[in-house]
Amino acid sequence: MRKLLCLWLLVGLMACREEKDDTGLHFAETLEFTEDCSGLVSDYVDSVRYLVLADTGVAGLRQMTKVLFHNGLIYVGDFPSHRIVVFDMTGVPTLVLDKQGRGSGEYLRITDFSVDEKHIYIYEDVGERLLAYGCRDGQYRFQKPVPVRANSIAAMPDGKFLLSYNPAMISKYDDHPPYFLFRVGRDMQIERKWMEYDTTSCEMPPVGFRLEDSGGFVCFSTRLFDGFTLFDKGGDGDCVHVKIDFEHKLSEEERRDPQLYDDAKAYTLLRAPLCTKDYFVFSIGFGSHFDTYLYDRKNRVFCRRYGELLDYYKMPFYPMAVHGDEFVSMVYDDEWYKQSQMGALTKADSATEQALKNGNHVLIFFTMKRP
Numbered sequence: 001m002r003k004l005l006c007l008w009l010l011v012g013l014m015a016c017r018e019e020k021d022d023t024g025l026h027f028a029e030t031l032e033f034t035e036d037c038s039g040l041v042s043d044y045v046d047s048v049r050y051l052v053l054a055d056t057g058v059a060g061l062r063q064m065t066k067v068l069f070h071n072g073l074i075y076v077g078d079f080p081s082h083r084i085v086v087f088d089m090t091g092v093p094t095l096v097l098d099k100q101g102r103g104s105g106e107y108l109r110i111t112d113f114s115v116d117e118k119h120i121y122i123y124e125d126v127g128e129r130l131l132a133y134g135c136r137d138g139q140y141r142f143q144k145p146v147p148v149r150a151n152s153i154a155a156m157p158d159g160k161f162l163l164s165y166n167p168a169m170i171s172k173y174d175d176h177p178p179y180f181l182f183r184v185g186r187d188m189q190i191e192r193k194w195m196e197y198d199t200t201s202c203e204m205p206p207v208g209f210r211l212e213d214s215g216g217f218v219c220f221s222t223r224l225f226d227g228f229t230l231f232d233k234g235g236d237g238d239c240v241h242v243k244i245d246f247e248h249k250l251s252e253e254e255r256r257d258p259q260l261y262d263d264a265k266a267y268t269l270l271r272a273p274l275c276t277k278d279y280f281v282f283s284i285g286f287g288s289h290f291d292t293y294l295y296d297r298k299n300r301v302f303c304r305r306y307g308e309l310l311d312y313y314k315m316p317f318y319p320m321a322v323h324g325d326e327f328v329s330m331v332y333d334d335e336w337y338k339q340s341q342m343g344a345l346t347k348a349d350s351a352t353e354q355a356l357k358n359g360n361h362v363l364i365f366f367t368m369k370r371p
Contacts (some may be wrong), residue, residue, distance in 0.1 A: 025195070027227065027243040031282075031295060031302070033267065034247045036124065039303030041294045041317050044279070046369045048346040050331070052091050052355040052362050059085050059093035061361050064330055067321040068213060070115040071135055073364075079110050084120055086138075095121075097138045099131075105140030107131055114213065116153040121161075123153045130161075130188070144188045149176055152210035154218045157233055161187045164211045164220055167197065180222050183237060194239065199225060212272040214322040221272040223255060228272050244269065248286070278323045278371050281317075292317050298371035323365060331362040 053076070055061045066077035073094065074087040086095035097120060099106045111125040119132040119141060127148060146244040149164040163182040181194040211220045221228040227243040246267040254264040261268075270283040270290055280295040292305045294317075305317050319327035331337050334356040337348070348356075356362055 025225065025241045028240040030243045030245050031227075031280075032245050033293075033301070033302055037293070037302040037304060039296075039301060041292070041305045044294060044296065044303065044369050045317075045337055045366050047367045049071075049367075050348045050352045050362055051365065052360050053087055054091050054093060055085065055361050056096075056197045058096050058168050061085060064320070064361060067115065067328065067363075068113075068115050069215060069321060069323040069328075071117060073136075075113070075115050075120065077110060077113050080194055082107070082110055084113055084122070086136075095136065095138045097133055099133070099140070105133075105143075108258050112150070112152045112210070114161070116155040116157065116159075118308065119155075120351070121153065121155055123150060125149060125151070146191055147184060147188060148182055150182075154211045154231075156183075156218075156231075156237065158237065160184060160191070160237065161188075162211060162218055162220075162231060164209075165210070171268075180224075181220055190301070192237070194229065195222060195224070209271050211270075212274055214274050214276065215324070216277075217275050219272040219275060221269050223261075223268070226250070226267075226269060228269070230275070244282075274319050274322050274327065276322060276368070278325070279327075279368055281319050281327060292319070296371050317366065319366070326365045326367050329364045329366070331356060331364050333359075337362075 017240050053061070061076060062081045064076055065079040068075040072089060074089065076085045076087065076205065078085060082098070082100040084097040085093060085096070087093050102108070107122055107124045108126045109124060110122055112123045114121045115135055118135055120135050122131045122133070122139070123146065124131065128146045129143050130146050130153070131143045133139060134141060146147060146163065148163055148165055151166040152164045154162040156162065161184050163177065163184060165180055165182070167176070167178070177193065178198070179193040179196050182190055183192040185191050209221045216233050218231040218233065219228050223242070226246055226249060227241060229241050231237075231239045248266045250261070250264055250266045250268060254260040254266065265287055268289050270285045273280045273282045275281070278297055280297065282293045282295065284289060284293050294303050294305075295301070296303065317327070317331045318353050320330060321328040328362055337353070337356050
């Protein structure tokens with residue numbers, strides 16, 4: 001069934017008229033974004049549920065940097081604490097992976113992590129290596145050198161990996177291969193490279209964002225163009241590129257000059273999107289302002305998170321992960337939760353409200369309506 005859903009999404013993209021722009025990329029689809037998108041995210045939410053993470057004792061979280069759902073578990077990356085904390089789907093901690101150190105099977109810091117059916121993979125950019133641990137017991141298995149200085153990774157079902165590179169983090173005179181995306185095999189040898197860039201054409205190297213893993217799909221975005229690249233985990237390892245046609249867009253000079261970019265009055269993507277088979281979720285900025293937008297793939301429309309300014313807290317829709325067809329956000333604290341009760345959000349039960357008062361981390365799952 002999941003393969004059929006993946007096929008449905010990619011066939012939908014490829015069925016659209018392909019376009020090509022001056023980036024040299026072929027775009028399978030173009031999404032039209034205008035300022036007057038009048039639909040609201042709340043119109044697309046079918047139901048909301050909460051999950052309290054029992055993050056007490058050794059499982060206490062300092063920060064939820066990254067969340068992945070896999071193997072019927074919730075993997076939470078707490079990068080400032082250099083740990084991965086694993087919860088079951090009732091919020092009970094089952095594993096704390098805390099291996100910071102200099103010994104065998106230890107890492108100095110976590111740059112990123114990914115998960116498959118067997119392993120938790122921790123990427124450490126200091127030593128440019130990938131360390132593998134059992135996905136359920138946390139036991140050290142092996143490590144491999146990584147051929148590029150990645151800023152994020154994504155494990156694919158065939159044992160291969162996607163690696164993204166952000167040249168803005170390293171001098172443009174570095175001898176790193178000038179590509180944003182790489183696919184490496186089980187032996188960590190580079191098999192494919194995507195999106196070559198020219199470091200001599202701008203004052204600062206171009207910005208590449210982190211890979212976003214939505215479970216069945218992985219997305220990547222870079223400031224070089226308005227859009228994103230989509231990989232299907234159930235596919236053959238290839239990708240499609242999707243363009244966003246903003247009503248007010250960056251000029252090429254603004255796109256490549258950091259000072260002009262900061263002052264630009266144009267819409268820009270701030271990260272790669274999260275996606276399900278029916279929707280994309282984008283973080284879109286305009287000047288110093290940014291917000292979350294939902295894109296309905298069937299009806300080909302964007303919708304806003306809120307309407308009037310006073311509605312700002314009514315729909316706390318800031319997804320950081322995908323669970324099946326649900327978008328998952330975090331409830332930041334009790335005060336934030338109370339503000340969200342001004343409007344469309346479903347009220348939590350008394351146990352969840354007490355957990356928020358006690359300082360527990362709480363996830364909120366948005367089940368979306370079928371278009």
